Amino acid sequence: MRMTLPLPPHKFIDIAFNATDSMFKGVYHGKPRHPDDLHDVLLRSKAAGVSTCILTGGSLSESQEALELAEKHGVYSTVGLHPTRSNEMEEDPVGYLAALDALISKGKKGGKGKGRVVAIGECGLDYDRLHFCPSSIQKTHFLSQLSLARTHSLPLFLHSRAAHRDFIDILRSRSEDWKARGGVVHSFTGTKEEMEEILELDRSLFVGINGCSLKTEEGLEMVRGIPLERLMLETDSPYCTPTTSHASHAHLITLPPTLAALYSPTSSNKPDKFKAGEAVKGRMEPSGIGRVAWVVAKVKGVEMEVVVKAVWENTVRMFGLEEEEEEEVSDV
Numbered sequence: 001m002r003m004t005l006p007l008p009p010h011k012f013i014d015i016a017f018n019a020t021d022s023m024f025k026g027v028y029h030g031k032p033r034h035p036d037d038l039h040d041v042l043l044r045s046k047a048a049g050v051s052t053c054i055l056t057g058g059s060l061s062e063s064q065e066a067l068e069l070a071e072k073h074g075v076y077s078t079v080g081l082h083p084t085r086s087n088e089m090e091e092d093p094v095g096y097l098a099a100l101d102a103l104i105s106k107g108k109k110g111g112k113g114k115g116r117v118v119a120i121g122e123c124g125l126d127y128d129r130l131h132f133c134p135s136s137i138q139k140t141h142f143l144s145q146l147s148l149a150r151t152h153s154l155p156l157f158l159h160s161r162a163a164h165r166d167f168i169d170i171l172r173s174r175s176e177d178w179k180a181r182g183g184v185v186h187s188f189t190g191t192k193e194e195m196e197e198i199l200e201l202d203r204s205l206f207v208g209i210n211g212c213s214l215k216t217e218e219g220l221e222m223v224r225g226i227p228l229e230r231l232m233l234e235t236d237s238p239y240c241t242p243t244t245s246h247a248s249h250a251h252l253i254t255l256p257p258t259l260a261a262l263y264s265p266t267s268s269n270k271p272d273k274f275k276a277g278e279a280v281k282g283r284m285e286p287s288g289i290g291r292v293a294w295v296v297a298k299v300k301g302v303e304m305e306v307v308v309k310a311v312w313e314n315t316v317r318m319f320g321l322e323e324e325e326e327e328e329v330s331d332v
């Protein structure tokens, strides 16, 4: 039976959904706790107004899986190698890059697949987690992936942690590779000055904000300074769940009950007390993007609708998505 659900009040695109994470298969820290519930997660997200998502690819195999899921569920994906996993490319850098290249060719618009690959990444630098991969190796493979943006004329999906100087230097030195399509520095948790330096590099660059960006007062201050025309929103699910100890909490308690119920990405059910069709305690899901938007609007002192509309336009334009502003939300 096909039924029509009430239209959600706001429409979102979650640009960072780690749908390949084992938690959506019900596996936590290597232990199976409940059945795969990705389909239900996506249904709840639709009901909350998340029109589409971009599934993050963090390695060759993960990018393959993300693309398969994106094609299956009619959403989008990225293809690339995360800085903390750059070691994977060491054994055969040329072969690995060629394999990423082939996957992008197949998955992007005009390729043999369904045209679901919309960005190169996630790639970048992460000096918070050098125990996974030293900075020299991270830099090498960040640089090699930048060439993919140019080859395929796709935007970059970027990650930068505690590596601001090197990150800026590399982007600046290779701007001819990415300026045409730009990119988004996702899950941004840097300072206001760092945010400004990124945005000053080129007007094709954007900053992606999620629950982790809104943890501290400094984070809120940084978000206040992002021009609306350079902002994107995301959840980074299953990570970056807003909690009561975050600075964002003071704003989230003002969320009207109807919206709080709609944007309710977690529940009191721990993974081993899983209830089919319900969210899981501590596991973020795309339906929570409305909470991120609410806090951003409060911090900026504007209506939520103003934030949502600007972010929608930025996202559709930069990624070249074919999403309609008005559509009926129904079950799938």
Ligand SMILES: [Zn+2]
Pocket: 122, 158, 159, 186, 187
């Ligand atoms: Zn990231």
